Structures are given as C-alpha cells and as structure tokens.
Amino acid sequence: MPNTGPAIVVDKLCKYYGANKAVDNISFTVKSGEVFAFLGPNGAGKSTTAEVIETIRVPTSGTVTVLGMDVTKHKAKVVRRIGVLPQNFSSFDRITVRESLQYFARVFGCRADVDALMDLTDLRHKSGAPFNTLSGGLKQRLGIAIALVSDPEIVFLDEPTTGLDPHARHQIWDVLRGLKARGKTVFLTTHYMEEAELLADTVAIIASGRIVAMDSPAKLTEEHAEQTRLTLTSIDATAVGLIRSLGFSPIPKGNDSLSVPIKTPDDVRRILAEIERAGLALGGLDVRKPNLEEVFLKLTKTPAVSAQVRAA
Ligand SMILES: Nc1ncnc2c1ncn2[C@@H]1O[C@H](COP(=O)(O)OP(=O)(O)OP(=O)(O)O)[C@@H](O)[C@H]1O
C-alpha cells in the first residue's frame, strides 16, 4: 500500500536495558522524503532508537509506526520496506562487490538491478573487488548499496561517514543527495555537524536518551546559537570606543583582537568604514556565522563533563 502519511512516527518511546534508560520517553515524526539527522553524544541512544524503528529491538514502552505500520505488530512487512546500514558495517571479506549485492538481493528475495545500485553508489569500477581490498569509504558505499537492494522507501544509515577521510565523506554525501533526489526518506545518524547542516531537512539532538531539540538546521541555529561575530585582529585599543559609538558592543579578546557581535553585512561595512576614517591599522578580520556545532555543544553539555574538564 503506498504511504501518504509520515514515514516514521515515534510516540513516547522508552527502551531500558535493566536500570539504564537508554531511550527515555521520546516522540518525533519523520516526514516522507526528508533527510532526518539524529545527532547526540556517544551512548545517547541513537542506535537503540534506530534499532527499535528497524524492528530489531523491542521497545520497553511507547509506540513506533513505520509507513503506517506498528513495528511490533508488522515486523516482516516493515523490514520489506526499509533498508539498513548498521553502525560499524562489515561484509564477507573475500566476496566481491557484485557478488555481495547479488547475494543480499537473494537474501531479501528481490530482483535488484545490481549495476544500477553500483552506479548510484559509484562502485562500478570496483565490481570485481573483494570486500577486504576496499577502502573505508568504498566499504561504506557498498553497505549503502546493500541497504538499497530491496528498493526501500526508508533508508537508515547509522554513522555512514565515521572514520572516513574528507574525500570519502564528500562521496557519501553525493550518494545521500542521490537518495533524496529519488524520493527516499533517509534516517541519518551522525556525529558530523557539517553533514547534518548540509544534508538534513530536520535535525533531532538526543542526549541521555531524551530529545533536547528538534527543527531544521537553520532554525536550531537561529534559536540556540550565539550571534554572528566579526573578529578584528591587530587593531589599536582606541577602536573599542569608536565601534561602541556606532552602537555595537565590542569585546576585547587579547592579542589586540576585538570580537563584535553583528547582525547584518552592512554592520561589517559600517565598522570597517569607521576604522578607515579614523586611520587605524587593521591586521585582519574574520566573520563567523553561528553553526550547528555550537548548538550541539550547548545543548548536550552535562555538568559532569564540565566538572571533569575543570578538574583536569
Ligand atoms: N544491548 C545492550 N545491552 C545493554 N545496554 C546497551 C545495549 N545497547 C546499548 N546499550 C546502552 O544503551 C545506551 C545507548 O546506546 P546506543 O548504542 O543506542 O547509543 P548511541 O547514541 O548510538 O551511541 P554511539 O554514538 O556511541 O553509537 C548506552 O548506555 C549503551 O551502553
């Protein structure tokens, strides 16, 4: 049955391992066709949540529906419509890329177009290469291709780019863009803020089993991060008064630097014009926009961690 509603609905989900509340009463919805990024520190409960949605683990309480089906009641139907790249994916060492894809297609009982899958993940040139000869990035791309053999509507990717070099990471991002262009819903677990910022429509941040924020990357940044800052380096101390007279609040940062919270590009022009008018020398400047990393660090900071850092 085609799905017209949300791809995933998680309602008051709890998953306990003994006394450990790995997932503690979380609720969220993943829209069809969106890239939903799940961020959180190690042990926050990301994989556990994904594994409950994937039907692998049984929830302690709460409900999860995938494409309108309760995951505890329709496991077989749900797994036919999802694809999964598990965290730390590995495959048969001596089996080639093509053989792996053909084998998993048989396992899933589907007639996959193996060449098309290799094209989508840019693996054609490695079709005859055994798994143990592939680089980390190629292995992950094979993992994504395997997750796609049944042409699923939802693809779960648990840390697909962890440990990869920047080139390999960018290649995976291209694959993810391809999935989105094909209308797939992508549930992406990642530790890379840049990845979430670039690819995700919605970001959920989870800490100690609870969702602490959820929105588009732009809205999260707008709501939780600090303002854009203009940093001026090697500048005379008299600049503080000048910039203040324009209505800004410059903060001296040491090494003859000033940090000025600003709102618009015009603020930069006004400040630079005033410095020039006063004939002050300026060593350099940098404009830093707030980013998701700031939001993440702010929202997932625990008192215990701060205390440890202070004590060290
Ligand atoms: N099978 C299990 N049995 C007992 N405890 C578990 C099990 N799997 C996970 N946990 C615990 O549940 C909590 C959440 O783990 P989970 O793997 O879901 O976190 P994560 O956010 O995916 O972390 P990471 O970023 O390190 O992958 C952790 O405290 C972990 O030790």
Ligand SMILES: [Mg+2]
């Ligand atoms: Mg995990």
